[in-house]
Amino acid sequence: MERRDVQGHYERLAAEYDEHWVYGPHHITWMSARIAETLRLSSADRIADIGCGTGMFAREVARIVNPEHAILCVDPSVAMLGQIGTPPPAGLTPIVASAEDIAAGRSQLPYGQLDAIWLKESVHHVADPAATLYGLAARLAPGGRLLVIMLPTSIEYPLFQAALDHFAELQPDPALIVGHLREAGLQTHLRHVEYELRLDREKYVGMVRARYMSMLSTFTDSEIEKGIDEMRAAHPEPVLAFPDCFAFLLGVKPEEGR
């Protein structure tokens, strides 16, 4: 295995990211609707998507919510943010910054306070999640909501065993992250939502070869090819069907005086 280089991984993956992550157009509309309903978004909210990647979910959320204030699409990867488009579509404002930059106030935002923040599959890249979530919670207006969407520590993807084991080693436990939200003064709620994926096996093999998950970036080319042989042997079926389960961790900032 090789050393993990998160920044380089996303710079390389950016151009193909939507192709790899678009499990199908339904996945984006389904997930974006879950984000909008969980955060109880309204068009008046000042919203940020932290670790937004290519902004594919923010774009759909903007279509659902029709925001009066552009959704802030924050990501440290210039290449990922570049996929949002130039100029960015109406309703989205890209900002090159990390979650840590926003939490520590190192990056200026156009809004003094935020009504809703979400981090989808980016919290595992944050070095000190307790301090960072504390700083992000401090940017919320009273009654503001912060949603962390992440995979659980064990996943049922049809990957090779070494990849599943490596994922389990790296992935933070959602229960720990809920604890950080609570310590940041938020009222918390954890639920799991599941989405049934059906993917052509060879498309999925291509995604694995392209290292569509950042934890795959530590495997060498020959380890990936060996893993793909293992996957093909375990899954001779042409279409792979498996559940994608997400933990939705919601933190709500109490209204003033409560």
Ligand SMILES: C[S@@+](CC[C@H](N)C(=O)[O-])C[C@H]1O[C@@H](n2cnc3c(N)ncnc32)[C@H](O)[C@@H]1O
């Ligand atoms: C798995 S992608 C998720 C992208 C997007 N949220 C989605 O669901 O399609 C992880 C993203 O986190 C970003 N990232 C890496 N380190 C970060 C940090 N410290 N703060 C915020 N985002 C970070 C990466 O650049 C990448 O775009």
